[in-house]
Structures are given as structure tokens and as C-alpha cells.
Amino acid sequence: MNKILIVEDDKTIAKLIQASLSISDYETFVLHNGDDALLHIMENDYDLIILDIMLPGIDGFELFEKIRSRNIPVIFLTARSDVSDRVKGLKLGADDYILKPFEPLELLARVETVLRRYQKTENTLKFKNIVINLQERTAKMDGKIVDVTPLEYDLLVLFIKRKNIALSRDTILETVWGISVDIETRTVDNHVQRLRKKFKLENCLKTVFKVGYRLEG
């Protein structure tokens, strides 16, 4: 389980980030000002830091400079849409830059990308009796390998990673099939049907009215 530190002075936003990250079972810790964060980061290990720029005490940029030696991936989070700020953040060596307002799923995707880049993601995913080996690209149910197509495999991985949150058909298409592919949303429904059968997920993989599908459990 990856440990993520959130440095954000607005308590509601911090809560939102925590709620979003908890979907993917990340362990989160929140601090509200730059000075506290500096002390804390020096003494604790994190896999990723989500850092607001406008902070009481030292600001996000300054904090980033000071903790660079710790070699922890950092994603800046800010309401400032100024291009120069954005360039500054990325130039400093931040791994990503997320603008407010953001959507929880977008945040999750960005966090995952950064963690994967640093190879901090785990090799196996588990959901109930299903175990997925990400390196081998195999899916086992009750210890036995289930035969899946690459698309079904990607879809299953997406559902397990985004457990307990509904995914719209568009999001699924975009993530699994790729943006430019001209496929009808019916295809998604067909694949979901097959996954339900192959992994006996009829009770867990639910259709959410007006939104899409959600893997519950």
C-alpha cells in the first residue's frame, strides 16, 4: 500500500483528496502548512507528496526545493492557472501539475502514473478471490488462471483499481480502448457482460443508473 502525503491548507480540499485517494486504498496523511510539512517530510518516508503551492508558512515551490534531496515524487496542486507558474513547477522537476478544480478520477489517474514511473506500484492486485499479476498479465480466480483477452484483462484491472467507484462508459472506452478509437458504448456493455460471467462477478460488478459500472466489494 502506497503512502501519500497531502499538503493543502484548505481543509475541505484536503478532505476531498483523501476521499479520492482512499478509493484506490492509498494510505494518506494530511498537513495544512508548509513549515509543518518540511519538518515532517524530513523525518518520514512517503511514496508521493501532493503539494499545494499557496501555503501558509513556506510556499509549495520553496518546500519543494528544500525536500528535493529526499527524492520523493511530487505532484503540485494549485488554483493558479498562470502558465508561467505551471512552467516553473515542471521546470523545478515536479512530476505533475494538477489544476483546481479537478475531478477525483483524474487525480487518481495522475497519481497512479507517477507511482508507476517510480515503480512504486505493486505487482499484484487482489479482489476477493481474484488475483492479478501485473507483470505476467495473468488473472487467477481461486488460484486457477482464467483465460481472458487483452481487452478483458485491461478492463478487469481498471475495475479493480477503481473499486467502489462508478466508471462511465466514456471513461472506460478512453482508458481501455484509447481515445481515438471509434467504438460504440455497446462494446463496453458486451465486455462487462463477459467479465461478469468469467469471474462470477454478477453481484459485485453493478450497473449504476445514469453513470456506468461499479465494482463493489
Next chain:
Amino acid sequence: MRFWQKIFLITLAILLVSLNIFAYVFIENSLSTNLDKEVQNRLNEYRLMRVSFQTNLVYQKYLLEKTSLTKDEIMGIFNDFSSTYVGSTLSFSEADKSQIKSDLDMADVEIHNNDGKFMLNISSVFQVDSEVFKLSSTTDISGIYNTALQQIELSRELILMVSLITAIITIIISLALTYRINALRRSTQKMSHGIFFMRAKVSSSDEIGELAEDFNTMADTVESKVNELSQIAEDRKRFIDNIAHEMKTPLTSIIGFADLLRKAKLDNKTKVDYADTIYREGMHLKNVSSKLMEIILLGKTNPSKKEIDSSDFLDEVFQSMEQICVNSGIVLVLQKYNGKYVFNIDIELMKSLFYNLIDNAIKASKPQSRIILSSGFSEDQGNKEFYISVKDFGRGIPAEEIPKITQPFYMLDKARTREHGGAGLGLALCSEIADLHNASLKIESILGEGTEMKVIFHKEENKQ
């Protein structure tokens, strides 16, 4: 053509023309004077010579005891005479009778150029007995012309020298003159390229110096205007940045939690919690936007002012706010100025100013403390100005923060401000309202002891 070249060429041309005219007139005049004198001298000499020759003829006639002389005798006498005569070359020849002039004193004067030599020829025709003769005297007067030529030569050299000296002096003067103009020009050019702090050097009190001074005055004005404009632009940018930040923060929460609500599998308690968050952030957004609208509209509307006794106005404010203070466990004290003071204000706007000030005071105060609403006259540079003050005994404001607290979106303590539902716009609104009434906000605060906010009404406006 450059200015210094113009000055130089014009001066030189005028000098050359005038010197040449002067030299010409002078030399011409002296030549004709000398020539007149010479001719006169020669003429006198000639007359004397003629008389002497005629006398000689009479004398010879007497010696030869003749009544008339023959042509040959006369020629012989002339030859003897001319050989003894020193001065001009004389010639004697026969002539026609018709050439005799009525006035015997008269003589023909001719000057002719003979191979570069100027010869003065004086001649006259007269009768000796029956014979008619022409007696002429020729003198070389080239000397006079040579003098003139020498004068021309000399004046040419002089003119050349004077022109040269004048030319050098003119160049120096005009270059010195235009150097300063050019220096001023360079300053102007730099300024036109946006270097607004550029100033010209004022090195004299003449016209160019004055021009430099005027330029500097203009530069001061331009620079201060430019700075003012860029300050305004910067303020506006910061204001918009702040709006963006203040709007985006609640929006992020609203969008984010709403998205979680519709997509995530949540228990009921969490659902209520998220909905509550969305509601609170929505309300906050509403507060920010309505305050913001107030400020924006305030800048565009004319306040509808009415005359009101300050005492009545304070009573109204006191009545509205007393209960709110009591609810927060705070005592609001009213201390009115004894006399009558009528001022001209937009009552609703002014009330909202004091509601804001008292509201701030409540938030800063500890329970059981007092807030004093008072009025009076302040002594400022000898002129008395009416003020209304709101004084609390709360937390106070750090001295270095005081100048910033009227800026829009400035929050002394962000977390506390947000807790009270504020957006950092209250005091900005107050100072806008004060501006509309030609009043100013004076803030005095001691950290830990309290704050006094005075709204000072400047006199000029109230008389209008």
C-alpha cells in the same frame, strides 16, 4: 543636413560675401581716388608744361626776330624742349584745326592698356601761328594699378584667413550647441523606447537648459503615470488571481464531492457528510460572489446621499447591531458626540460599512468584552474633522499587516476567516464605501490589546 552644418555654412557664406563686398568697395574706391589724384597731378603738370612750351615758342620767335615760325622751326623747338623736359614722354604732331577746343585750358585725358602697362595720355590741340599741333604727354601709371592688385592679393589672403578662423570657431560653437541638443535627443529616444526613468542633464540656464528641464518635468509626469497604470494593472491582475483562487477552491470541493457522491459506493453517514460539505462550499461561493458583486457595483453606481444627523445615524446602527453583539456575548457601547453634526451620506451604504466594521470587531473579540461605537472630532493639522469609530479589545492586528488588510481577499487568518464564512472582502468593501464619501479609514491596532477603526469624514465633501 545637420543643424551644426547649417549654422556653419550660413555663417561662412554671409562672412565670405560681406568680406568680398567690403574688399571690392574698398579697393575700388582707393583705386579711383588714386587715379583721380594722379590724373589731376598730371593734368596740372601738363598745363604747366604747355604754358612753358608756348612761352618758349614766343621767346624763340623773339630771339629769331620773326613774326611767325615755320613747321620745322616749331618741331625743332619742341625737340629741344622735350629733351630737357623730365617726367612724361612728350610727343608733338600736326593736327587738324577742327580739333581745337573752344576752352584752351581743356585737355583730353585717356588711359589705355598697353601690353599690361597702363598709360595715361593727356593731349590737347592748339594753334601756333598758322600751324595746328597736337601736344600729348604719356605717363606710365601702372604703379597705381599694381597697388590695387597688391591690395586685392592681400585682401584675398586676409579673407581666407579670417574665414578659416571663423569657420573653426563656428564649428566649435555650433557643435557645442548641437551636442546638448543631441544629448537631449538621446534622452528623448530612450524614453520613447520605454526607458521611463531616463532624465536629461540640465547644464545651463539658457533655452536649451530650460528645454532639458521641461523635458525632465514631462518625463516625471510620464513616469509617474506609467507607474500608476502598471500599479493599477498589477492590482487588477492580483484581484483577478484572487477571485480565481477564491472561486476555484470551493468549486473544486463542490465538483469533487458531487462526483464522489454519484460514483462512489458510500455509507449513509459519508453521503450526508459529503452533501453537507457541498452545501457549505456552495454557501461560501454565494457569499464571495455577492460580496464581489457589491464591490463591483459600488464602483459603478452613484450613491444617493441624504442629509442626516450623525446622532440619529449612530442610533440606527446601534439598534441594528446591539442584539447581534449580545448573541456573541459582547457588550456594544455607544458614545455619541455631544453637539449636533449633520452629514451628507448614502445611509444604506454607510450602515453596511459600520455593520462590517462591528462584525469584524465581534469576530476579533473575546466573549464578555466590549465594543465601543463612538463619534467626535479629530484634530488633524489644525482642521477638525468628524469621525465615527469602532473600537474593540480583541486580538489586534500585527503592525506590518495593517496596510494590507483593506486589499480584496486579504485574510489575516485564513482558517478563521473561512470558518466565519468570510472571503476577505469586508474591509475592501468598507474602504470602497468610505472612498465614495470622501472619507478615509484609519486603523490603529495593538497586538493583543485591540483595534480601533476610525472612519474620518473629510470636510470639503460635506459642504458640497
